[in-house]
Amino acid sequence: xxxxxxxxxxxxxxxxxxxxxxxxxxxxxxxxxxxxxxxxxxxxxxxxxxxxxxxxxxxxxxxxxxxxxxxxxxxxxxxxxxxxxxxxxxxxxxxxxxxxxxxxxxxxxxxxxxxxxxxxxxxxxxxxxxxxxxxxxxxxxxxxxxxxxxxxxxxxxxxxxxxxxxxxxxxxxxxxxxxxxxxxxxxxxxxxxxxxxxxxxxxxxxxxxxxxxxxxxxxxxxxxxxxxxxxxxxxxxxxxxxxxxxxxxxxxxxxxxxxxxxxxxxxxxxxxxxxxxxxxxxxxxxxxxxxxxxxxxxxxxxxxxxxxxxxxxxxxxxxxxxxxxxxxxxxxxxxxxxxxxxxxxxxxxxxxxxx
Numbered sequence: 001x002x003x004x005x006x007x008x009x010x011x012x013x014x015x016x017x018x019x020x021x022x023x024x025x026x027x028x029x030x031x032x033x034x035x036x037x038x039x040x041x042x043x044x045x046x047x048x049x050x051x052x053x054x055x056x057x058x059x060x061x062x063x064x065x066x067x068x069x070x071x072x073x074x075x076x077x078x079x080x081x082x083x084x085x086x087x088x089x090x091x092x093x094x095x096x097x098x099x100x101x102x103x104x105x106x107x108x109x110x111x112x113x114x115x116x117x118x119x120x121x122x123x124x125x126x127x128x129x130x131x132x133x134x135x136x137x138x139x140x141x142x143x144x145x146x147x148x149x150x151x152x153x154x155x156x157x158x159x160x161x162x163x164x165x166x167x168x169x170x171x172x173x174x175x176x177x178x179x180x181x182x183x184x185x186x187x188x189x190x191x192x193x194x195x196x197x198x199x200x201x202x203x204x205x206x207x208x209x210x211x212x213x214x215x216x217x218x219x220x221x222x223x224x225x226x227x228x229x230x231x232x233x234x235x236x237x238x239x240x241x242x243x244x245x246x247x248x249x250x251x252x253x254x255x256x257x258x259x260x261x262x263x264x265x266x267x268x269x270x271x272x273x274x275x276x277x278x279x280x281x282x283x284x285x286x287x288x289x290x291x292x293x294x295x296x297x298x299x300x301x302x303x304x305x306x307x308x309x310x311x312x313x314x315x316x317x318x319x320x321x322x323x324x325x326x327x328x329x330x331x332x333x334x335x336x337x338x339x340x341x342x343x344x345x346x347x348x349x350x351x352x353x354x355x
Contacts, residue, residue, distance in 0.1 A: 037298055043287065045078070046273065047270065048079065050273040052093065052319075057319050075302045084116075113127070116135065134200075135175045173210060210242050219253070270287075
């Protein structure tokens with residue numbers, strides 16, 4: 001039997017709930033970020049929008065619906081189901097209405113949709129979105145390249161969207177792209193990011209703000225500082241962090257944000273995704289990798305990791321290529337392998353050398 005077959009044949013260890021993780025003596029005295037102590041972390045899935053939007057292969061509508069349903073059953077707190085954008089601009093999501101209308105909604109899960117303008121908002125509201133996710137860049141250059149508008153023009157359009165959402169009693173979240181740096185301008189000052197957050201929170205009444213690391217430029221010290229500053233000014237606003245793993249710092253940035261008071265994170269099934277208008281952008285932080293790491297540290301993500309991994313394993317067949325997920329490739333930490341077939345003979349020969 002080859003190694004791959006042996007691994008498939010190995011029994012799967014039972015899932016250990018986050019609260020049942022054993023406490024080791026080495027946990028004592030560690031800073032709180034390393035010892036989650038059952039702190040609730042809300043995992044928010046963006047793969048069905050941010051991931052699929054850049055794929056060349058069109059994922060059939062019924063498969064998109066099945067993915068969302070599986071993610072709901074796995075316990076994701078929020079799912080960005082789709083985007084109500086021009087089918088010519090993003091043909092991969094041209095079935096937005098059907099997908100959002102036909103998913104099986106689970107109690108407690110928020111089903112959100114990205115909308116760029118009033119027409120997109122009208123379509124999303126008609127399809128019963130729980131929340132509208134509005135997008136604008138903290139960088140003027142990126143906003144012009146991505147949305148073909150200045151930031152002030154975008155704010156004007158999104159203010160109209162927010163007014164429509166209020167009349168329909170639908171919540172609004174604003175995602176600020178390039179909050180941790182712009183691939184064309186470089187660093188974006190924290191003061192700029194916070195001022196745009198202020199306008200969306202205080203002027204148009206956004207329920208939540210997502211600080212987006214659109215091209216993976218964030219680093220832990222920067223993340224901690226901006227998260228702390230946001231939390232200090234708006235402690236009651238729902239804050240989400242959205243990281244990409246472009247330079248391998250995704251998990252480190254998640255931990256830095258948790259240490260600074262964040263408890264909501266966007267992530268993408270399989271680690272797929274990337275902004276089509278952001279040079280150098282690669283996939284989002286991987287949902288199953290983040291859940292796996294946080295559960296090992298004692299956090300409560302509310303996610304059934306085994307179900308999440310099984311869902312991620314569907315992706316290659318749907319999108320036509322491999323996925324970045326290291327958990328799908330290597331398995332969980334305690335997904336064990338069988339010993340070699342001749343292990344007892346090996347043991348006997350080893351012991352015989354001692355006689």
